[in-house]
Amino acid sequence: MTLRRILRGLGTALVLIVVVSPAILFFLWMLSLSLKYEIDNGAYPPILIPERFAWSNYTQIFQANDFLRYFVNSVIVTGSATLAALAVGVPAGFGMARMKARKSAVIVMIARMTPGLSFLIPMFLVFQSLGLIGTLWPQIIIHLVVTVPIVIWIMIGYFETTPIELEEAAMIDGANRWEIFMKVALPIARPGIVVAFILSVIFSWNNFLFGIVLAGRTTRTLPVAVYNMLSFEQVSWGPLAAAALVVTLPVLLLTVFAQRQIVAGLTAGAVKGG
Amino acid sequence: MFRSRDPLQPSYRPFIAPAVVLIAAVIVFPWVFTLWMSVNEWTLGGSQHFVAWDNYARLAHDTRFWLSLLRTVIYTTASVVAPLILGTVAALVFHAEVPFRGALRGIFVMPMMATPVAIALVWTMMFHPQLGVLNYLLSLVGLPAQAWIFDQDTVIASLVVVETWQWTPLVMLIVLGGLAAAPTEPYESAEIDGASRWQQFRYITYPMILPFMMIAVVIRTIDALKSFDIIYAMTQGGPGTASETINIYLYNVAFSYYDIGYGSAIAVVFFIVIITLSLALLWLRQRSQWSL
Numbered sequence: 136m137t138l139r140r141i142l143r144g145l146g147t148a149l150v151l152i153v154v155v156s157p158a159i160l161f162f163l164w165m166l167s168l169s170l171k172y173e174i175d176n177g178a179y180p181p182i183l184i185p186e187r188f189a190w191s192n193y194t195q196i197f198q199a200n201d202f203l204r205y206f207v208n209s210v211i212v213t214g215s216a217t218l219a220a221l222a223v224g225v226p227a228g229f230g231m232a233r234m235k236a237r238k239s240a241v242i243v244m245i246a247r248m249t250p251g252l253s254f255l256i257p258m259f260l261v262f263q264s265l266g267l268i269g270t271l272w273p274q275i276i277i278h279l280v281v282t283v284p285i286v287i288w289i290m291i292g293y294f295e296t297t298p299i300e301l302e303e304a305a306m307i308d309g310a311n312r313w314e315i316f317m318k319v320a321l322p323i324a325r326p327g328i329v330v331a332f333i334l335s336v337i338f339s340w341n342n343f344l345f346g347i348v349l350a351g352r353t354t355r356t357l358p359v360a361v362y363n364m365l366s367f368e369q370v371s372w373g374p375l376a377a378a379a380l381v382v383t384l385p386v387l388l389l390t391v392f393a394q395r396q397i398v399a400g401l402t403a404g405a406v407k408g409g
Numbered sequence: 410m411f412r413s414r415d416p417l418q419p420s421y422r423p424f425i426a427p428a429v430v431l432i433a434a435v436i437v438f439p440w441v442f443t444l445w446m447s448v449n450e451w452t453l454g455g456s457q458h459f460v461a462w463d464n465y466a467r468l469a470h471d472t473r474f475w476l477s478l479l480r481t482v483i484y485t486t487a488s489v490v491a492p493l494i495l496g497t498v499a500a501l502v503f504h505a506e507v508p509f510r511g512a513l514r515g516i517f518v519m520p521m522m523a524t525p526v527a528i529a530l531v532w533t534m535m536f537h538p539q540l541g542v543l544n545y546l547l548s549l550v551g552l553p554a555q556a557w558i559f560d561q562d563t564v565i566a567s568l569v570v571v572e573t574w575q576w577t578p579l580v581m582l583i584v585l586g587g588l589a590a591a592p593t594e595p596y597e598s599a600e601i602d603g604a605s606r607w608q609q610f611r612y613i614t615y616p617m618i619l620p621f622m623m624i625a626v627v628i629r630t631i632d633a634l635k636s637f638d639i640i641y642a643m644t645q646g647g648p649g650t651a652s653e654t655i656n657i658y659l660y661n662v663a664f665s666y667y668d669i670g671y672g673s674a675i676a677v678v679f680f681i682v683i684i685t686l687s688l689a690l691l692w693l694r695q696r697s698q699w700s701l
Contacts, residue, residue, distance in 0.1 A: 144508075147502070148507055148508065150502050151510075151513055154502050158517055158520050158574075161528075161531070164542060165531045168531065168534060177540055180545055222427075223428045224428060226424040226425070226428070227428030230423075230425040231421075233421045234422075236425075239425070242432065242436070243432075246432075246436050247631070248687055250659070250676060250679055250680065252663065252672075253440070253443050253676035253677075253680060254439045255663075256443060256669050257439040258439055260669075276435065279431065279435050280436060287428060312421070316424065337522055341522075341523075341524045341525060341526075341638075343524075343641075347641075348664055357524075358525075358527070359526075361524075361526050362526050372534055372540075375530060376531060378527075379527035379530045379531055380527070382524050382526070383527040386524055387523060389522075390518060390522040390523075391519075394511065394514065394515040397522065401579070401582055402583060402585075
């Protein structure tokens with residue numbers, strides 16, 4: 136009986152390994168590509184682990200392709216768009232949940248369904264007429280299209296589950312609504328804010344569409360920089376794969392370490408930006 | 410109005426106001442402006458004048474538009490069905506008690522969180538006809554080499570492979586949520602009644618997770634219709650126009666040909682397609698719940 140149970144457990148573990156192998160093998164291959172010299176990347180049959188590691192692929196993208204600048208650009212755009220979305224979206228989620236204004240959340244849903252390009256065309260004209268093209272402002276502003284709906288959506292869901300009794304008690308004690316929000320609702324909602332923050336960062340960081348239209352040579356974010364390497368500047372695979380890994384590594388690390396929050400956020404609101 | 414004077418029902422409007430202003434500026438304004446542009450002949454950096462429905466009339470006779478619509482339908486159908494089946498199977502596997510479930514789930518979710526452009530780049534290398542690892546793997550099992558994204562007959566199927574690889578985890582997470590919420594009693598009584606595992610799945614599990622699968626279908630449909638990053642980064646709609654979906658065509662019209670009036674008309678039609686499909690699917694979901 137126990138032997139059967141062990142065998143069954145092993146069987147399930149085996150099935151699980153099969154299920155996760157497309158993900159594991161892909162990222163292993165990505166790492167392998169990024170650490171091989173040109174000759175190893177062109178070898179047939181393909182080599183998974185080379186004899187010499189090409190660490191120079193990584194140094195090259197920072198030296199020759201100015202990746203540090205693009206990294207900073209990405210941090211500024213994602214950071215600003217996420218912080219602004221939290222500043223505006225957390226109180227809004229609170230207000231909408233307490234007003235039971237479920238209908239106002241519909242606009243957030245529709246925003247999610249709208250193709251990103253239909254925001255991009257009119258906003259491009261606005262940025263052009265304001266003379267903002269060539270700065271990071273257009274990208275920061277348009278990333279709000281991604282981040283604000285995520286934050287509002289998650290915060291409505293979260294505030295709906297937090298008990299209202301505490302807030303009512305504070306109200307009876309004479310606290311005004313601002314104090315209630317700051318001192319009662321906000322501390323309880325901290326886990327929800329973390330989820331909103333993480334998802335907002337990821338989907339803003341990954342955004343490519345807004346960047347290819349709005350970014351110039353000095354204002355590229357990382358996804359755009361990688362795409363440009365692919366199409367114009369680079370043909371050798373090692374540095375390309377290294378660049379791809381550098382771009383997505385922060386997000387992958389976040390996924391591994393905040394897996395629980397990400398799963399909670401995605402399944403609760405079932406949201407995805409972009 | 411009256412309510413806000415009730416001390417126990419303070420007004421929450423000040424909390425919402427900043428978000429309303431922001432949403433009006435970056436979301437509602439572009440919607441309205443897109444509608445306005447779509448009834449104008451408008452080129453980027455060029456002239457602009459009102460043409461009423463001309464852009465929409467032009468759309469009706471635009472073969473390239475209709476072909477892109479057809480490709481979008483094919484691409485979307487495949488990119489919904491494949492992840493739905495694989496994701497549901499994966500959810501059933503992850504629902505079982507196994508060691509390292511949390512860590513393995515974290516790895517399984519990585520494809521959907523990773524930066525799409527970075528992923529597209531690595532897939533492009535893997536699809537390479539001579540140097541790509543996929544053709545090598547095919548040769549190991551005795552299958553002929555493919556041209557993948559470099560042939561107009563296989564490009565859509567190849568892109569669907571990437572889309573499926575990327576988004577199966579989302580379906581898995583949603584269905585897994587459904588499985589976690591399901592009660593265990595029906596299984597116990599089914600066990601006593603001698604139901605087979607397939608019967609248990611068909612008559613207990615499946616009806617319980619069906620509403621969750623429908624949510625996954627709705628979300629997947631919206632995302633697959635709008636798919637841009639993967640397609641654009643890997644093929645730019647090529648070879649030729651073989652993988653040009655509506656979204657790619659829309660991008661080309663607006664930002665390669667700078668015809669933003671016509672592009673806006675495409676955007677409006679595209680938006681209507683998405684909304685109509687989503688509502689239809691949500692309606693289906695209601696029905697799937699009633700049939701429980």
